[in-house]
Amino acid sequence: MNTYHVDTRDKTDKRYLARCLSQLKSWGAPTDGWYCTEVIDVREDDPEAPLSECELCGCKDVRYEHIMQHDYYFEPVTVGCICAGIMEGSILRARKRERMLRNRSRRRKNFIKRRWVRSDRNICYRRYRNQDIYIFEGTRNYTVKVGWYGTSTYKGRPINNFLSAVYAAFDLADPKGEIL
Numbered sequence: 001m002n003t004y005h006v007d008t009r010d011k012t013d014k015r016y017l018a019r020c021l022s023q024l025k026s027w028g029a030p031t032d033g034w035y036c037t038e039v040i041d042v043r044e045d046d047p048e049a050p051l052s053e054c055e056l057c058g059c060k061d062v063r064y065e066h067i068m069q070h071d072y073y074f075e076p077v078t079v080g081c082i083c084a085g086i087m088e089g090s091i092l093r094a095r096k097r098e099r100m101l102r103n104r105s106r107r108r109k110n111f112i113k114r115r116w117v118r119s120d121r122n123i124c125y126r127r128y129r130n131q132d133i134y135i136f137e138g139t140r141n142y143t144v145k146v147g148w149y150g151t152s153t154y155k156g157r158p159i160n161n162f163l164s165a166v167y168a169a170f171d172l173a174d175p176k177g178e179i180l
């Protein structure tokens with residue numbers, strides 16, 4: 001049996017829970033057994049980016065999206081923290097995941113402010129979390145190297161500016177996969 005860590009003394013929370021469950025039922029979707037496959041900060045690159053809408057409760061100010069999946073449902077559902085908690089049967093776990101993502105976003109923001117050492121004409125260097133990070137500036141594109149890993153793309157596109165190279169470096173050095 002699932003236990004929902006919603007404060008049940010509050011009637012609105014009970015109502016909210018009931019509304020979420022009936023929404024799932026109306027889609028013919030399972031009401032439990034969901035798991036989170038990804039969390040996304042919609043403002044990680046742009047502090048002014050529009051917020052997202054929770055597909056379950058319709059809340060329109062979701063900054064941290066939880067992508068929920070179910071083995072017996074045909075598509076993932078993008079929701080906010082509390083709805084994610086309801087779907088996976090633990091608000092505490094969803095809250096913890098969101099807190100970790102929020103902390104990572106803070107580290108990311110600090111990371112881009114830090115200085116780089118130009119170790120060669122076309123190479124920038126710095127250390128982060130005991131890792132050596134290099135940004136190589138090519139004639140047209142940038143390449144990033146963190147330990148054994150390297151990339152010349154950021155979010156699926158060739159890196160053509162220094163800021164994208166810094167973001168790509170952060171994603172390699174402080175991977176989001178550790179949150180799930």
Ligand SMILES: [Zn+2]
Nearest residue numbers: 054057080083
């Ligand atoms: Zn919601």
